[in-house]
Amino acid sequence: MSSSNRICGVHPVFEALSSGKQPIERIHISRDASSGKIRGILDLARQLGVPVRREDRAVVDRLAPGDIHQGVVAIVGELRYRSFDELFKSEKPLIVVLDGVEDPRNLGAVIRTAEACGACGIVVPERHSAPLSPTVVKASAGASAYLPVARVVNIVNAMNSMKERGLWLVGVDPAAEKSWTAFDYRGPVALVLGGEHRGLRRLVRENCDVLVKLPMVGKIESLNISVAAAVVLYEVMRQRIGL
Amino acid sequence: MSSSNRICGVHPVFEALSSGKQPIERIHISRDASSGKIRGILDLARQLGVPVRREDRAVVDRLAPGDIHQGVVAIVGELRYRSFDELFKSEKPLIVVLDGVEDPRNLGAVIRTAEACGACGIVVPERHSAPLSPTVVKASAGASAYLPVARVVNIVNAMNSMKERGLWLVGVDPAAEKSWTAFDYRGPVALVLGGEHRGLRRLVRENCDVLVKLPMVGKIESLNISVAAAVVLYEVMRQRIGL
Numbered sequence: 001m002s003s004s005n006r007i008c009g010v011h012p013v014f015e016a017l018s019s020g021k022q023p024i025e026r027i028h029i030s031r032d033a034s035s036g037k038i039r040g041i042l043d044l045a046r047q048l049g050v051p052v053r054r055e056d057r058a059v060v061d062r063l064a065p066g067d068i069h070q071g072v073v074a075i076v077g078e079l080r081y082r083s084f085d086e087l088f089k090s091e092k093p094l095i096v097v098l099d100g101v102e103d104p105r106n107l108g109a110v111i112r113t114a115e116a117c118g119a120c121g122i123v124v125p126e127r128h129s130a131p132l133s134p135t136v137v138k139a140s141a142g143a144s145a146y147l148p149v150a151r152v153v154n155i156v157n158a159m160n161s162m163k164e165r166g167l168w169l170v171g172v173d174p175a176a177e178k179s180w181t182a183f184d185y186r187g188p189v190a191l192v193l194g195g196e197h198r199g200l201r202r203l204v205r206e207n208c209d210v211l212v213k214l215p216m217v218g219k220i221e222s223l224n225i226s227v228a229a230a231v232v233l234y235e236v237m238r239q240r241i242g243l
Numbered sequence: 244m245s246s247s248n249r250i251c252g253v254h255p256v257f258e259a260l261s262s263g264k265q266p267i268e269r270i271h272i273s274r275d276a277s278s279g280k281i282r283g284i285l286d287l288a289r290q291l292g293v294p295v296r297r298e299d300r301a302v303v304d305r306l307a308p309g310d311i312h313q314g315v316v317a318i319v320g321e322l323r324y325r326s327f328d329e330l331f332k333s334e335k336p337l338i339v340v341l342d343g344v345e346d347p348r349n350l351g352a353v354i355r356t357a358e359a360c361g362a363c364g365i366v367v368p369e370r371h372s373a374p375l376s377p378t379v380v381k382a383s384a385g386a387s388a389y390l391p392v393a394r395v396v397n398i399v400n401a402m403n404s405m406k407e408r409g410l411w412l413v414g415v416d417p418a419a420e421k422s423w424t425a426f427d428y429r430g431p432v433a434l435v436l437g438g439e440h441r442g443l444r445r446l447v448r449e450n451c452d453v454l455v456k457l458p459m460v461g462k463i464e465s466l467n468i469s470v471a472a473a474v475v476l477y478e479v480m481r482q483r484i485g486l
Contacts, residue, residue, distance in 0.1 A: 015463070019462070105348070109467050109469075109470060112463060112466065112467060112470075113466060113467070113470050115461040115462065115463055116457075116459040116460070116461045116463055116466055117459075117460065117461070118460040118461060139467075141463055141465065141467070142463055143461065143462075143463045146461060146462050146463070147461075179486055180477075181481055181486045182486070214359075214477065215480060215484065216359040216360075217359070217360065217361040217480070218358040218359045218360070218361060218386065218389060218390075219262070219358065219386070219389050220258070220355060220358055220359055220384055220385055220386045220389070222384065223355065223356060223359055223473075224352050224355060224356070224382075224384070224469070226352075226467070226469075226470065227352060227355070227356050227469065227470065227473040230466075230470040230473055230474055231473055231474055231477040234423075234457065234474040234477075237458060237460070238424055241458065243422055243424045243425070
């Protein structure tokens with residue numbers, strides 16, 4: 001059992017269990033934990049044949065030191081990267097390319113919002129990207145079980161492959177002239193965002209079909225990457241549902 | 244010196260220093276840290292008379308155990324809550340009410356986006372709210388130095404006081420019928436969001452003038468609170484700048 005294969009907290013464990021996409025080895029639940037949600041986990045685990053161990057809270061604490069586990073810790077197999085081709089099953093693809101997001105909470109937060117907005121997947125590079133860890137799973141609030149994440153060697157090659165499949169590549173860049181609303185996202189589209197510290201790299205920026213910016217009227221100079229992704233994803237949503 | 248009075252990282256320290264709103268006692272910089280940004284911090288600290296100590300990286304590590312400090316740690320006085328009245332200096336107020344956001348990273352992320360969108364302040368309740376800690380400051384990327392946060396005893400009373408001042412109270416609630424774009428945010432407005440786990444409390448929801456939702460088309464059932472705030476804040480921005 002690797003120490004990194006844990007999901008903590010009532011809601012994340014329930015989501016991981018009900019999605020059925022991750023091999024859950026067993027669940028540890030503190031004896032003093034009881035609620036409707038805990039009963040839901042117990043019922044589901046019984047149906048699925050996943051072993052549950054009731055333990056003293058101190059034992060559960062030791063399984064997840066420093067985490068807010070709410071008395072529930074699931075031991076899971078590793079979340080797997082999916083193949084790039086798997087992302088293109090939708091008729092109207094919406095893909096998020098994250099070039100260098102290194103904070104697992106940011107990666108998880110983008111996965112959560114992208115899943116909520118009907119995206120079909122995330123593309124990350126092999127290097128300078130947060131690995132698919134339990135922190136990602138937790139920050140995604142379970143969405144990582146539904147939304148495939150594909151890892152590619154070369155982001156620019158992946159972008160060109162998406163262009164060949166008919167996607168428009170929209171880079172989010174503070175230096176862009178267009179606002180984020182000034183593009184028609186109703187067709188197949190990939191949103192391209194850079195990492196926390198450096199933004200879009202030159203070659204990535206040059207390979208986008210269009211660049212859009214999120215205006216800022218205060219004193220700070222940048223947005224959190226998961227916030228920037230969310231604002232553009234909800235603009236896609238707004239246009240696609242016709243608001 | 245309290246162990247909680249630290250700001251870590253090149254950008255957060257630079258922002259805190261240049262905003263001048265927090266009493267910075269001194270800055271510790273690792274001897275092996277050098278970059279344009281570090282030089283910027285050194286220059287600014289000299290101008291402002293803030294003492295800088297160059298130290299071995301191990302010393303800086305001990306000042307900020309577990310944090311990504313990039314070789315720079317500032318020891319600051321406490322960030323202070325501001326008075327509720329201070330939030331109403333703008334002609335067209337935009338205020339964010341966070342009723343029960345307990346994760347300091349979420350609070351910091353909302354402060355960051357709200358500042359970028361021209362909000363004039365945040366209102367939080369005394370209870371069940373993350374305190375203004377260095378984690379908040381860091382997650383806000385320095386915006387906490389510019390955007391006042393007011394702490395009130397009773398959120399509903401504060402909401403009524405905002406109504407008397409002419410603000411419209413817009414609650415963000417997944418059970419709402421209206422979409423987030425179906426409201427005219429160009430007048431004075433307060434956005435009201437609940438905490439991570441419980442959403443809007445009944446009495447808070449009932450005291451809103453209007454409720455709006457962020458549609459979700461995937462399998463997960465909720466958005467991160469800082470993401471929800473950001474999407475509505477950028478809708479306010481979109482309407483106010485006339486896109």
